Amino acid sequence: AQSVTQLDSQVPVFEEAPVELRCNYSSSVSVYLFWYVQYPNQGLQLLLKYLSGSTLVKGINGFEAEFNKSQTSFHLRKPSVHISDTAEYFCAVIGGFKTIFGAGTRLFVKA
Protein backbone atom coordinates (compact mmCIF):
# COMPACT_ATOMS: atom_id res chain seq x y z
CA ALA A 1 0.00 0.00 0.00
CA GLN A 2 1.12 3.54 -0.70
CA SER A 3 1.89 5.96 2.12
CA VAL A 4 3.47 9.35 2.64
CA THR A 5 5.43 10.67 5.62
CA GLN A 6 6.21 14.34 6.02
CA LEU A 7 9.02 14.48 8.51
CA ASP A 8 8.41 17.98 9.90
CA SER A 9 5.08 19.30 11.11
CA GLN A 10 6.33 22.90 11.32
CA VAL A 11 9.29 24.67 9.75
CA PRO A 12 10.11 28.24 10.83
CA VAL A 13 12.56 30.10 8.61
CA PHE A 14 13.69 33.69 8.08
CA GLU A 15 12.86 35.55 4.91
CA GLU A 16 15.41 35.06 2.09
CA ALA A 17 16.81 31.91 3.73
CA PRO A 18 16.70 28.55 1.91
CA VAL A 19 14.19 25.92 2.98
CA GLU A 20 13.71 22.18 2.53
CA LEU A 21 10.48 20.37 3.37
CA ARG A 22 11.00 16.65 3.64
CA CYS A 23 8.78 13.90 2.28
CA ASN A 24 9.26 10.15 2.20
CA TYR A 25 6.92 7.75 0.44
CA SER A 26 6.33 4.06 0.09
CA SER A 27 4.86 2.58 -3.03
CA SER A 28 4.78 -0.86 -4.56
CA VAL A 29 3.74 0.36 -8.00
CA SER A 30 4.66 3.15 -10.41
CA VAL A 31 5.23 6.35 -8.51
CA TYR A 32 3.44 9.60 -9.18
CA LEU A 33 4.34 12.26 -6.61
CA PHE A 34 2.93 15.70 -5.93
CA TRP A 35 3.41 18.73 -3.73
CA TYR A 36 0.35 20.87 -3.03
CA VAL A 37 0.25 24.20 -1.18
CA GLN A 38 -2.60 25.56 0.94
CA TYR A 39 -2.56 29.27 1.72
CA PRO A 40 -4.59 30.45 4.74
CA ASN A 41 -8.34 30.03 4.26
CA GLN A 42 -7.97 28.51 0.81
CA GLY A 43 -8.13 25.10 -0.81
CA LEU A 44 -5.07 23.23 -2.04
CA GLN A 45 -3.35 24.03 -5.31
CA LEU A 46 -0.72 22.09 -7.20
CA LEU A 47 2.87 23.25 -6.69
CA LEU A 48 4.60 20.60 -8.80
CA LYS A 49 4.43 16.93 -9.77
CA TYR A 50 6.71 14.08 -10.76
CA LEU A 51 5.38 11.53 -13.22
CA SER A 52 8.53 10.30 -14.99
CA GLY A 53 11.72 11.54 -16.63
CA SER A 54 14.04 14.08 -14.99
CA THR A 55 14.28 13.59 -11.27
CA LEU A 56 14.46 17.35 -10.65
CA VAL A 57 11.06 18.92 -11.02
CA LYS A 58 10.44 22.65 -11.09
CA GLY A 59 7.17 24.14 -9.95
CA ILE A 60 5.49 27.46 -9.41
CA ASN A 61 6.80 30.29 -7.21
CA GLY A 62 10.44 29.16 -7.47
CA PHE A 63 9.95 25.78 -5.75
CA GLU A 64 11.58 22.58 -6.94
CA ALA A 65 11.66 18.98 -5.77
CA GLU A 66 13.95 16.04 -6.36
CA PHE A 67 12.73 12.49 -6.78
CA ASN A 68 15.15 10.04 -5.17
CA LYS A 69 14.12 6.45 -5.83
CA SER A 70 16.82 4.82 -3.71
CA GLN A 71 15.90 6.91 -0.67
CA THR A 72 12.17 6.93 -1.50
CA SER A 73 12.13 10.68 -0.98
CA PHE A 74 10.64 13.69 -2.72
CA HIS A 75 11.90 16.72 -0.80
CA LEU A 76 10.71 20.22 -1.67
CA ARG A 77 13.21 23.09 -1.79
CA LYS A 78 13.36 26.80 -2.38
CA PRO A 79 16.66 28.72 -2.35
CA SER A 80 15.20 31.94 -0.94
CA VAL A 81 11.78 32.16 0.70
CA HIS A 82 9.44 35.11 0.89
CA ILE A 83 6.88 36.07 3.52
CA SER A 84 4.16 35.12 1.04
CA ASP A 85 5.38 31.50 1.08
CA THR A 86 3.88 31.09 4.55
CA ALA A 87 1.41 28.24 4.03
CA GLU A 88 0.85 24.56 4.62
CA TYR A 89 2.49 22.15 2.19
CA PHE A 90 1.27 18.65 1.45
CA CYS A 91 3.19 15.84 -0.19
CA ALA A 92 1.03 13.27 -1.98
CA VAL A 93 1.38 10.00 -3.87
CA ILE A 94 -1.08 8.31 -6.17
CA GLY A 95 -2.18 4.95 -4.79
CA GLY A 96 -4.41 3.09 -7.20
CA PHE A 97 -7.27 5.44 -7.99
CA LYS A 98 -6.74 7.54 -4.89
CA THR A 99 -4.30 10.24 -3.90
CA ILE A 100 -2.67 9.65 -0.51
CA PHE A 101 -1.73 12.86 1.32
CA GLY A 102 0.84 13.41 4.01
CA ALA A 103 -0.06 15.13 7.28
CA GLY A 104 1.28 18.47 6.04
CA THR A 105 4.16 20.79 6.93
CA ARG A 106 3.39 24.29 8.08
CA LEU A 107 6.00 26.74 6.80
CA PHE A 108 6.37 30.00 8.74
CA VAL A 109 8.47 32.67 7.09
CA LYS A 110 9.61 35.37 9.50
CA ALA A 111 10.79 38.86 8.61
Place this chain on the structure above:
Amino acid sequence: DVKVTQSSRYLVKRTGEKVFLECVQDMDHENMFWYRQDPGLGLRLIYFSYDVKMKEKGDIPEGYSVSREKKERFSLILESASTNQTSMYLCASSSIPRGQGNEQYFGPGTRLTVT
Protein backbone atom coordinates in the same frame (compact mmCIF):
# COMPACT_ATOMS: atom_id res chain seq x y z
CA ASP B 1 -9.80 29.63 -15.19
CA VAL B 2 -10.78 26.26 -13.72
CA LYS B 3 -13.15 26.37 -10.81
CA VAL B 4 -14.39 24.19 -8.00
CA THR B 5 -16.91 25.94 -5.80
CA GLN B 6 -18.39 24.92 -2.49
CA SER B 7 -21.75 26.15 -1.27
CA SER B 8 -20.59 27.58 2.05
CA ARG B 9 -17.28 28.73 3.52
CA TYR B 10 -18.50 28.48 7.11
CA LEU B 11 -21.37 26.48 8.55
CA VAL B 12 -22.63 25.98 12.09
CA LYS B 13 -25.06 23.15 12.77
CA ARG B 14 -26.55 21.46 15.80
CA THR B 15 -26.00 17.84 16.80
CA GLY B 16 -28.49 15.57 15.06
CA GLU B 17 -29.18 17.89 12.14
CA LYS B 18 -28.96 16.66 8.56
CA VAL B 19 -26.27 18.64 6.75
CA PHE B 20 -25.73 19.06 3.02
CA LEU B 21 -22.43 20.25 1.56
CA GLU B 22 -22.52 21.05 -2.13
CA CYS B 23 -19.66 21.09 -4.61
CA VAL B 24 -19.75 22.18 -8.24
CA GLN B 25 -16.97 22.01 -10.84
CA ASP B 26 -16.96 23.62 -14.26
CA MET B 27 -14.15 21.58 -15.85
CA ASP B 28 -16.24 18.63 -17.10
CA HIS B 29 -14.20 16.34 -14.85
CA GLU B 30 -15.27 12.75 -14.39
CA ASN B 31 -13.81 12.24 -10.91
CA MET B 32 -14.91 14.07 -7.80
CA PHE B 33 -13.79 13.68 -4.19
CA TRP B 34 -14.74 14.69 -0.67
CA TYR B 35 -12.04 14.99 1.99
CA ARG B 36 -11.96 16.15 5.54
CA GLN B 37 -8.93 18.00 6.84
CA ASP B 38 -7.95 17.93 10.51
CA PRO B 39 -4.77 19.32 12.09
CA GLY B 40 -1.94 16.79 12.08
CA LEU B 41 -3.93 14.27 10.04
CA GLY B 42 -3.68 15.78 6.56
CA LEU B 43 -6.52 15.04 4.16
CA ARG B 44 -8.58 11.92 4.60
CA LEU B 45 -10.81 10.66 1.81
CA ILE B 46 -14.48 10.28 2.70
CA TYR B 47 -16.05 9.32 -0.64
CA PHE B 48 -15.26 9.66 -4.31
CA SER B 49 -17.17 9.34 -7.55
CA TYR B 50 -15.84 8.50 -11.00
CA ASP B 51 -19.08 8.95 -12.91
CA VAL B 52 -22.63 10.19 -12.53
CA LYS B 53 -24.56 8.08 -10.01
CA MET B 54 -21.38 6.15 -9.16
CA LYS B 55 -19.74 6.40 -5.75
CA GLU B 56 -17.11 4.58 -3.77
CA LYS B 57 -16.20 4.68 -0.11
CA GLY B 58 -12.96 6.25 0.88
CA ASP B 59 -11.07 5.73 4.11
CA ILE B 60 -13.56 7.26 6.54
CA PRO B 61 -17.10 6.96 5.12
CA GLU B 62 -18.90 6.26 8.41
CA GLY B 63 -21.54 8.88 9.18
CA TYR B 64 -21.50 10.28 5.65
CA SER B 65 -23.24 9.66 2.35
CA VAL B 66 -22.92 11.26 -1.08
CA SER B 67 -24.97 12.00 -4.14
CA ARG B 68 -23.94 12.64 -7.73
CA GLU B 69 -26.96 13.17 -9.95
CA LYS B 70 -25.16 15.44 -12.43
CA LYS B 71 -21.59 15.32 -13.66
CA GLU B 72 -20.69 18.76 -12.32
CA ARG B 73 -22.20 18.39 -8.83
CA PHE B 74 -21.15 16.18 -5.92
CA SER B 75 -22.94 16.48 -2.59
CA LEU B 76 -21.79 15.30 0.81
CA ILE B 77 -24.50 14.49 3.34
CA LEU B 78 -24.13 14.16 7.09
CA GLU B 79 -27.21 12.16 8.01
CA SER B 80 -27.11 13.13 11.69
CA ALA B 81 -24.34 15.55 12.50
CA SER B 82 -22.17 14.87 15.52
CA THR B 83 -19.53 16.99 17.25
CA ASN B 84 -16.73 14.72 16.00
CA GLN B 85 -17.65 15.78 12.45
CA THR B 86 -16.52 19.33 13.18
CA SER B 87 -13.83 19.81 10.55
CA MET B 88 -12.76 21.44 7.31
CA TYR B 89 -14.34 19.72 4.30
CA LEU B 90 -12.64 19.96 0.93
CA CYS B 91 -14.07 19.00 -2.43
CA ALA B 92 -11.84 18.19 -5.40
CA SER B 93 -12.14 17.04 -8.98
CA SER B 94 -9.86 15.47 -11.57
CA SER B 95 -10.01 14.19 -15.10
CA ILE B 96 -9.48 10.62 -16.29
CA PRO B 97 -7.42 8.53 -16.45
CA ARG B 98 -7.65 7.78 -12.79
CA GLY B 99 -4.49 6.92 -10.94
CA GLN B 100 -2.17 8.00 -13.71
CA GLY B 101 -0.75 11.24 -12.48
CA ASN B 102 -3.71 13.52 -12.95
CA GLU B 103 -3.75 16.34 -10.43
CA GLN B 104 -6.76 17.28 -8.35
CA TYR B 105 -8.36 20.71 -8.32
CA PHE B 106 -9.70 21.83 -4.98
CA GLY B 107 -12.48 24.06 -3.80
CA PRO B 108 -11.90 26.65 -1.04
CA GLY B 109 -13.28 24.40 1.68
CA THR B 110 -16.22 24.49 4.10
CA ARG B 111 -15.43 24.87 7.78
CA LEU B 112 -18.21 23.01 9.57
CA THR B 113 -18.80 23.37 13.29
CA VAL B 114 -21.27 21.04 14.99
CA THR B 115 -22.42 22.21 18.42
